Amino acid sequence: MRKTLLMALLLAASTALAQTHPYLDTRLPVEQRVQDLLNRMTLEEKVGQLTQINVQRLMGRDEWDRGPLNPEWLDRILAKQHVGSLLSGGGAAPQPNTPEAWARMTNDLQRYALTHSRLKIPILYGVDAVHGHNNVIGATMFPHNIGLGATFDTKFPHQIGEVTARALRATGITWNFAPDADMGRDPRWGRFYETWGEDPVLASEMVAANVRGLQGPALGPDSVAATVKHFIGYGSPVGGKDRADARITSAQLRGVHLPPFQAGLTAGAATVMVNSGSVNGVPAHASGELLTNLLRGDLGFRGITVSDWEDVRKLQTVHKVAPTYRDAVRMALAAGVDVSMVPHDAEGFTSAVLDLVKSGDLPAGRVDEAAARVLALKFRLGLFEQPFADAQKASAAVTAGTDLALRAARQSITLLASDGRTLPLGERARRVLVVGERARDPRSQLGGWTIGWQGLPKNEDTRAITILDGMKQVVPKGTQLRYSAGVPGQPDADALVVVVGEPPHAEGEADNPTLALPAADLALLREATASGKPVVAVLLAGRPIVIPDDVRTRLAAFVMAYLPGSEGGRAVADVLYGNTSPSGRLPFTWPMAAAHVPAPYDEPGRSGAPLYAFGHGLSYTTFAYRDLRATRDAVTVTVANTGRVAGSHSVLAFARPQGSTSPARLVTFGRVVLQPGESRVLTLALPLGRLPAPNVSIHVGDLHATTID
Structure with missing residues (x-):
C-alpha cells in the first residue's frame, strides 16, 4: 500500500511538472527537452550527471558490503551529490542474487532518486553483461565473444543482444558495457577472450550485429544502451600485459583497431x-587526440564517453601524468571523458569538478555538454516515462535463450585435429572414460565475468550443463560412460575424453605470458596419452594454448571448445558423439610457441609458421568450391557438401591487391548448411570500401586469382 501510494504521488508530481515544464513533454524532440531541463539545473545537479558510483557503496556498512541499501549512503550519494548513474561492478549483486531481487533493488534505487531529485531526473544503471545477464545466478550464459567469433555467423551476436537486452531491462538495467570492440591481436593478453578474434572485418561485423541486437531499431523502453569498448588500441599491449602501453602506428590504429569501433558507432x-x-605513451583517458579529434571529429560520435573503473584517478596513481586527483579530473574531462566511473568516492569527484569550474580551470560549457549527453540518453531510453521494472517478468527474461545458447555453442566448437577414426565417438568406442575435474565443474566453461568478476565464486552455484552432464544426456544405448578425476593406471576404456583448460579469470589476472596449460592439466594429458588408449582432448580456454609436441602429437583428436557458456557441455557432447558436425573456424592464429606471438595472420613478416592458421577448422564431412566470381560489390561461389553427413560451413573470402605479396586479408564471409551431395550458390556482400585496392585478387579456399577490374 505504501509503495502504491508513493507511485501515485510520483505520477501526480510528474503530471504537474509536465503541465509547466517542456522537458517532460514526450511530443517534443529530445534536443529540445534536454535544453529545457539543462536550463533548469544547478551546477551541482549537472555535475552529478557526470558521476557514476558502484552500487556496493550504497549497501551495508562499508564500500564492499553486499548488505541492504543503506539510507545514509543513499542520502549522501543520490540526494546530496545528485549522482546520475550507478553500476554493478563484477559481483555487486543484491542478496539474494535472483532476477526478482535485482528488479526490486533497481526499482528502490530509482524510486529514491526520483523522490529526492528536485527535477525528477531518473538514474541510468549499468552492468557488464558480456555473455548474457551474467551477473545473476541462474541466468543463461552465452559463449564468450571469442567462441562466437569462431561461428563466423552474425545472427548469434544479434540474437544474443536482443535476449540480453530484454533480460537487463526486466531487472531495471538500462546501460550495458558491451560489446567489446577491441582487437585480439595478442593471445597472452588477459582480455583476449572478450574479443571476437584477430581480424578487423570479422570483429566489425560481430560488433555491429551485437549493437543492433542490444539497442533494437531505436533506443526505447524495450532496449538498453550499448557500449563499444575500450577506445582504442587496448588489445595490443606490449608483452600482452593488461593495461600496458600499446605501440601502434597510425596505419595500424586506423586500419586494424578502428574498424570495429566505427562499425559499432555506425550501428x-x-x-x-x-x-x-595508454597508446604510444599517452593514457587514453587523457588523450584529446583520441577522444576528441578521432572519436568526435573523425567518427562524428555524439553519445556518452565513459571512463573504465577508477581510471580517471589512475591518471594520478598509475600513469602518473597528473600530480593531483584534481588535475586528473581536469585532464580527463578536457580530453573528452563525459562520465567518470568513480566508482566509490562521489564527493571527491564532484567537489573536484565544481572547484575546477569555479576556478575557471574547466569551462562550465564542458560540464553542460557532458550532462546534456547523459540526459539525452535518459530521454531516448524512455526513463522519464517508464523508470521502473516489472519484477514479475524478471525471472522469465533472465533465464530465456537456452536454445540460442546451445546452438551458438555447437556452431563455435572447432575440431583442430583428428585421426579420422576416434571421432565421432561410436562403434569403435563402446567404453568411454571422461577424465578431468573440468568435465564436471562449470567454472572453466563459463569463464570470467560470471556472477563474479573473476568467474563463478567457489561458494556459489549457477545453472549450467557440464561436459559430463552433456555426455550423459546423449550417450548412445549400449555405450558405457564413466568418469574419473585422474587417469587410472590401466584405463578400462576404448577412448579417453580428457577435459583440460584454464581456470576462470579476468583482466590482468588472466594474462598468460607463456600460453601454457596449468601444470596439473598438462600432467593429466601426458598421463592419458601414455596409457596407449585413443585420447580426445577437449580444451576450455579463451585463447590458443601451447601444448608440448610430445603430448599434442599423440592425441587422437583435439577439440577447441572456447568458453561455451551454460549450455556448452551439451554442445561439446553433441560434437563428440556426431549429433553435430563441427563447423567452428579459428578466429585467430594458433602459434607453435609463445615466442611467435603476437603474429596475427595479416601481419607482414610475422615470425614462424602457425600450428593452426586463422580460419582453420575440420568437419565430419567435406566441402568443395567451384565457380568463383567477384565484382566490386560481391563474391559469388558454389559450395558443395561432398561428404556423407550433413554439415554447416563458413566460407571465408580473402583479398590482396593484384600483384602484391602482402598477406591476403579477410574481406567477407558467410555460412551455408548442406545435406550430403547438396550444393548451393552463396553470394557474399562486399561493403563499400572493404577492398584494399581498386584491382584485387580474391581467393576462397583453393580458388584464387579472380580479379576485380
Missing part, C-alpha cells in the same frame, strides 16, 4: 568506454 552504439591503458 548506433549510444556510448563508448575508454581504453584503460
Whole structure:
C-alpha cells in the first residue's frame, strides 16, 4: 500500500511538472527537452550527471558490503551529490542474487532518486553483461565473444543482444558495457577472450550485429544502451600485459583497431568506454587526440564517453601524468571523458569538478555538454516515462535463450585435429572414460565475468550443463560412460575424453605470458596419452594454448571448445558423439610457441609458421568450391557438401591487391548448411570500401586469382 501510494504521488508530481515544464513533454524532440531541463539545473545537479558510483557503496556498512541499501549512503550519494548513474561492478549483486531481487533493488534505487531529485531526473544503471545477464545466478550464459567469433555467423551476436537486452531491462538495467570492440591481436593478453578474434572485418561485423541486437531499431523502453569498448588500441599491449602501453602506428590504429569501433558507432552504439591503458605513451583517458579529434571529429560520435573503473584517478596513481586527483579530473574531462566511473568516492569527484569550474580551470560549457549527453540518453531510453521494472517478468527474461545458447555453442566448437577414426565417438568406442575435474565443474566453461568478476565464486552455484552432464544426456544405448578425476593406471576404456583448460579469470589476472596449460592439466594429458588408449582432448580456454609436441602429437583428436557458456557441455557432447558436425573456424592464429606471438595472420613478416592458421577448422564431412566470381560489390561461389553427413560451413573470402605479396586479408564471409551431395550458390556482400585496392585478387579456399577490374 505504501509503495502504491508513493507511485501515485510520483505520477501526480510528474503530471504537474509536465503541465509547466517542456522537458517532460514526450511530443517534443529530445534536443529540445534536454535544453529545457539543462536550463533548469544547478551546477551541482549537472555535475552529478557526470558521476557514476558502484552500487556496493550504497549497501551495508562499508564500500564492499553486499548488505541492504543503506539510507545514509543513499542520502549522501543520490540526494546530496545528485549522482546520475550507478553500476554493478563484477559481483555487486543484491542478496539474494535472483532476477526478482535485482528488479526490486533497481526499482528502490530509482524510486529514491526520483523522490529526492528536485527535477525528477531518473538514474541510468549499468552492468557488464558480456555473455548474457551474467551477473545473476541462474541466468543463461552465452559463449564468450571469442567462441562466437569462431561461428563466423552474425545472427548469434544479434540474437544474443536482443535476449540480453530484454533480460537487463526486466531487472531495471538500462546501460550495458558491451560489446567489446577491441582487437585480439595478442593471445597472452588477459582480455583476449572478450574479443571476437584477430581480424578487423570479422570483429566489425560481430560488433555491429551485437549493437543492433542490444539497442533494437531505436533506443526505447524495450532496449538498453550499448557500449563499444575500450577506445582504442587496448588489445595490443606490449608483452600482452593488461593495461600496458600499446605501440601502434597510425596505419595500424586506423586500419586494424578502428574498424570495429566505427562499425559499432555506425550501428548506433549510444556510448563508448575508454581504453584503460595508454597508446604510444599517452593514457587514453587523457588523450584529446583520441577522444576528441578521432572519436568526435573523425567518427562524428555524439553519445556518452565513459571512463573504465577508477581510471580517471589512475591518471594520478598509475600513469602518473597528473600530480593531483584534481588535475586528473581536469585532464580527463578536457580530453573528452563525459562520465567518470568513480566508482566509490562521489564527493571527491564532484567537489573536484565544481572547484575546477569555479576556478575557471574547466569551462562550465564542458560540464553542460557532458550532462546534456547523459540526459539525452535518459530521454531516448524512455526513463522519464517508464523508470521502473516489472519484477514479475524478471525471472522469465533472465533465464530465456537456452536454445540460442546451445546452438551458438555447437556452431563455435572447432575440431583442430583428428585421426579420422576416434571421432565421432561410436562403434569403435563402446567404453568411454571422461577424465578431468573440468568435465564436471562449470567454472572453466563459463569463464570470467560470471556472477563474479573473476568467474563463478567457489561458494556459489549457477545453472549450467557440464561436459559430463552433456555426455550423459546423449550417450548412445549400449555405450558405457564413466568418469574419473585422474587417469587410472590401466584405463578400462576404448577412448579417453580428457577435459583440460584454464581456470576462470579476468583482466590482468588472466594474462598468460607463456600460453601454457596449468601444470596439473598438462600432467593429466601426458598421463592419458601414455596409457596407449585413443585420447580426445577437449580444451576450455579463451585463447590458443601451447601444448608440448610430445603430448599434442599423440592425441587422437583435439577439440577447441572456447568458453561455451551454460549450455556448452551439451554442445561439446553433441560434437563428440556426431549429433553435430563441427563447423567452428579459428578466429585467430594458433602459434607453435609463445615466442611467435603476437603474429596475427595479416601481419607482414610475422615470425614462424602457425600450428593452426586463422580460419582453420575440420568437419565430419567435406566441402568443395567451384565457380568463383567477384565484382566490386560481391563474391559469388558454389559450395558443395561432398561428404556423407550433413554439415554447416563458413566460407571465408580473402583479398590482396593484384600483384602484391602482402598477406591476403579477410574481406567477407558467410555460412551455408548442406545435406550430403547438396550444393548451393552463396553470394557474399562486399561493403563499400572493404577492398584494399581498386584491382584485387580474391581467393576462397583453393580458388584464387579472380580479379576485380
